[in-house]
Amino acid sequence: MKYFRNLVKPYIIWSFLMIVVPLLLIVLYSVTTGGNSLVNIQFTLDNFGKIAEPIYLAVFIRSFKIGLITVLICFFMGYPLAYMIARFSEKVQSVLILVVTIPMWINMLLRTYAWISLLSDNGIINSFLVSLGFEPVTMMYTDFAVAVGLVCDFLPFMVIPIHTSLSKIDKSLIEAAYDLGANRVQTFFRVVFKLSLPGVINGVIMTFLLAISSFVIPKLLGGGQYMLIGNLIENQFISVGDWNFGSAISLLLAVVILFLIHLMKKMDPDETEEG
Amino acid sequence: MGNKIIELKGVTKNFGEQQVLKGIDLNIYENEFLTLLGPSGCGKTTTLRIIAGFDEPSQGQVLFNGIEISKLPPYKREVNTVFQKYALFPFLNVYDNVAFGLNIKKVDKSIIAQKVSKVLKLVGLEGFEKRDVTLLSGGQQQRVAIARALVNEPKVLLLDEPLGALDAKLRKEMQIELKKIQKEVGITFIFVTHDQEEALSMSDTVVVMNEGIIQQIGTPVDIYNEPENRFVADFIGESNIIEAVMLRDCLVQFDGFQFECVDKGFKDEEEVEVVLRPEDIDIVKPENAKITGVVKSLVFKGVHHEIVVQTKYRDYLIHTTDYFEVGLAVGLSFGPEDIHVMYKMDY
Amino acid sequence: MKKSRIFSYIYIGICFAFFYLPILVTMVFSFNSSKSLTKFTGFSLKWYGELLADGEIMKAVYVSVSVAIIATIVSTILGTVTAIGLSKNRKVVKEWILNINNIPIMNPEIVTAIGLMILFSSLKITKGYVTMLLAHIIFCTPYVITSVYPKVRSLDPNLANAAMDLGATPFQALTKVIIPMIKEGIYAGVLLSFTMSFDDFVISYFVTGNGVQNISIIVYNMTKRINPTINALSTIVILVLVITILIVNLVPMMIKKTKEKQRNEKAC
Known part of the structure; x- marks a missing residue:
């Protein structure tokens, strides 16, 4: 059909200018020196070499560590939640899933801000502890606070794909397992969990990449000194002004994340079917 | 029109x-x-x-x-x-x-x-x-x-x-x-x-x-x-399509016999194809027909039986309301107007 | 069986508390009469008054709302038109566009943000309201396309033909047949781009300048000096959002119900 075919043309130009060109600029900046101007540029790989320096390497290690912690907590909290939700009637399930989704729509800044008033030294939790006769605990600006913020923000990204996988499982498979003599625990590990794996993989990768690239939560709950990859990038662009190094880190981050997403899509049978 | x-x-x-x-x-x-x-x-x-x-x-x-x-x-x-x-x-x-x-x-x-x-x-x-x-x-x-x-x-x-x-x-x-x-x-x-x-x-x-x-x-x-070629004959209804030679106007040869037909306008000795519709073939006693064979299968189709008769050169598909036992020796009979001669298709 | 159900209720309750408790605390303390964030000393609308009186915050609200509205309108039109065109293009073209379209969705926000920051500075565009708006259109459009395109793809390709066969021009076929048929996808796109734009912090933070701030940025800058007016702002923003989402989710459910009812009545 010849009609409507040309409707994509504006977006081809637009997406090239606004999506492709910025990426190319990041690549260009990452392999050059010469500051923020393009006048006297020189090609170099030093920007990538700099990443291996101990102070920066530490940031990467910490990001991966906090990413893994977030994933683990999200998984061990989220899987049971998804599993329990999936056992309700369809109507109740859709309401419960809506309840899980709503926080995703709420401004992340405002939600993180809310945690500050709970976790701060003279915040609500501490004053509650004091009123019970305990010593107050320092929570703000610790790994704990960052993890709480990340988990609270990204838990839905774990729960929803797992729930989707679980709710797709044919009930007769579970009955078949019981019929063949498997008890509840065996049935869960040998049948249900295996069938929910696509959702688990999806959730794990999503939460991991959201966690390692986040920079608001570590900054607000971890404090100015708390550096994850995102904060390092921000620093390079806003305070230090080394756009070349900042671009190199961004490029690396983008490549790692796009690779993980590619991996996830390959493993999810529903995704590969499409197109 | x-x-x-x-x-x-x-x-x-x-x-x-x-x-x-x-x-x-x-x-x-x-x-x-x-x-x-x-x-x-x-x-x-x-x-x-x-x-x-x-x-x-x-x-x-x-x-x-x-x-x-x-x-x-x-x-x-x-x-x-x-x-x-x-x-x-x-x-x-x-x-x-x-x-x-x-x-x-x-x-x-x-x-x-x-x-x-x-x-x-x-x-x-x-x-x-x-x-x-x-x-x-x-x-x-x-x-x-x-x-x-x-x-x-x-x-x-x-x-x-x-x-x-x-x-x-x-x-x-x-x-x-x-x-x-x-x-x-x-x-x-x-x-x-x-x-x-x-x-x-x-x-x-x-x-x-x-x-x-x-x-x-x-x-x-x-x-x-009057299908013009094998494709049409094959696509429209069921049919027996037989390679044949047009000896001269109104005379066609296939399966080793010559048959009178009503088709004209082909070259002499031209290779053609002949269509015989299953319902146009009658099953008769072997002595009353040129082409003879044995009943190979019979399937009841409601209004008629679908019979396959195995002959020396090929299997013929025949629709008839009569019943014939499998294995029976039979002859196949058809009139000149039942033979439809078509141009041979290039494959 | 009963026992495990009760356990489920408790566990789900705890998880939901984890999601919603911080938000509830914010809301409750927005009505506090004192500045304390730990002791509720009495009900008052004082912070809402201060919120309205705070010129800086009100300006940020204006920026957030106006950017979200304009970005939503532009990206919905651009995205819908593109999605409709996509289905009529060859597979290679389609896949290329969809792949490029996916980049801003999959890329970490911060990478998209610095890419745009470099782009704007290379083009010597002064950072401010315009750059923020442009950036929002850029990251909202892909979401519109991804929510509209599946609807377009599931359409019988003969529907547009049928309209033209009956005398509609291509433009009439678009407005009278195709758009009504994909309107659910378009609504989803509108909702998604409005909330994405309204909630955005990372990208806005990097591409704005000259004192132009949206709500997220102003909250970010204010976290250092805890301020209950932010609680009041939060409460309003969250309530508006939650109500919108509830309406958006409940209305289709109700429509579906009445349709099913009609179907059942007919079947009887």
Whole structure:
């Protein structure tokens, strides 16, 4: 059909200018020196070499560590939640899933801000502890606070794909397992969990990449000194002004994340079917 | 027949590398019920889409009342289409679906109301105006689609396998209904189908197509009785197709015997193919026939038995109401008028 | 069986508390009469008054709302038109566009943000309201396309043909048939781009300048000095959002119900 075919043309130009060109600029900046101007540029790989320096390497290690912690907590909290939700009637399930989704729509800044008033030294939790006769605990600006913020923000990204996988499982498979003599625990590990794996993989990768690239939560709950990859990038662009190094880190981050997403899509049978 | 209304002259169509129409020449007349018949991928739907204006021919001309229209967009053509899966607008009720074309043309509301109720009566859907089209049965949706096209009073109605989605019984009913509607509105219907029975029972003219080429144009009786080539014979009904040699006019040789026939105009000694319809062959005692063989299988088909007789050269398919035991030696008999001689196809 | 159900209720309750408790605390303390964030000393609308009186915050609200509205309108039109065109294009073209379209969705926000920051500075565009708006259109459009395109793809390709066959011009076919048929996808796109734009912090933070701030940025800058007016702002923003989402989710459910009811009545 010849009609409507040309409707994509504006977006081809637009997406090239606004999506492709910025990426190319990041690549260009990452392999050059010469500051923020393009006048006297020189090609170099030093920007990538700099990443291996101990102070920066530490940031990467910490990001991966906090990413893994977030994933683990999200998984061990989220899987049971998804599993329990999936056992309700369809109507109740859709309401419960809506309840899980709503926080995703709420401004992340405002939600993180809310945690500050709970976790701060003279915040609500501490004053509650004091009123019970305990010593107050320092929570703000610790790994704990960052993890709480990340988990609270990204838990839905774990729960929803797992729930989707679980709710797709044919009930007769579970009955078949019981019929063949498997008890509840065996049935869960040998049948249900295996069938929910696509959702688990999806959730794990999503939460991991959201966690390692986040920079608001570590900054607000971890404090100015708390550096994850995102904060390092921000620093390079806003305070230090080394756009070349900042671009190199961004490029690396983008490549790692796009690779993980590619991996996830390959493993999810529903995704590969499409197109 | 009336005047020519649509003429296709040397129409070809390429989709990328693939040529789906390889030069179609076809005249379509006023008041005619014409069927484009062929297997899927033969180009029949493409031909229809070119007439409707959804596709442009790569080469060739489409004339409408003598005027070239191949570049004219569909919304400026005096033809309307009933689509394969009806393509009803699910967000509109029956009335608004039917009134769509008239509303686009900004026809006066009271005239629209009159026309819609008239056409709904024609297709037997009075009182369905406010119904949700998505809740109608297949047959009812079909009728809405026909009404939606007819209300615009097209000169030609195009129907793209409109009965394909219906079950066998409903299909039969709709075939009769469609024929009745065509008579009543008195316009040309161009009907696309892959079902030979449907084509034969409804049409004035059948156009058999295969691989982008018209194989034969003729009345249903012509097409069935005098297939021009092996493809047509094979596609229309069941048949025994036998390689033969035309010795001279009215004398053909196959299976080692010479047979009288009624066909003329072939070269002497020309290699041809002969069609014998299963119902035209009689089973007789072996001594009363040239070709003899043994009954290989017998299947009861309701009205008749389907019998396969194994002979020296080939298996013959025969339809008969009589019963013969498997293994019985029999002879095959047929008259000169039962032998249909065709040009041999190049493969 | 009963026992495990009770356990489920408790567990789900705890998880939901984890999601919603911080938000509830914010809301409750927005009505506090004192500045304390730990002791509720009495009900008052004082902070809402201060919120309205705070010119800087009100300006940020204006920026957030106006950017979200304009970005939503532009990206919905651009995205819908593109999605409709996509289905009519060859597979190669389609896949390329969809792949490029996916980049802003999959890329970490911060990478998209610095890419745009470099782009704007290379083009010597002064950072401010315009750059923020442009950036929002850029990251919202892909979401519109991904929510509209599946709807377009599931359409019977003959629907547009049917409309034109009945005399509609291509433009009429678009407005009278295709758009009504994909409107659910378009609504989803509108909702998604509005909330994405309204909630955005990372991208806005990097591409804005000259004192132009949206709500997220102003909250970010104010976290250092805890301020109950932010609680009041939060409460309003969250309530508006939650109500919108509830309506958006509940209305289709109710429509579906009445449709089913009609179907059942017909079946009887």
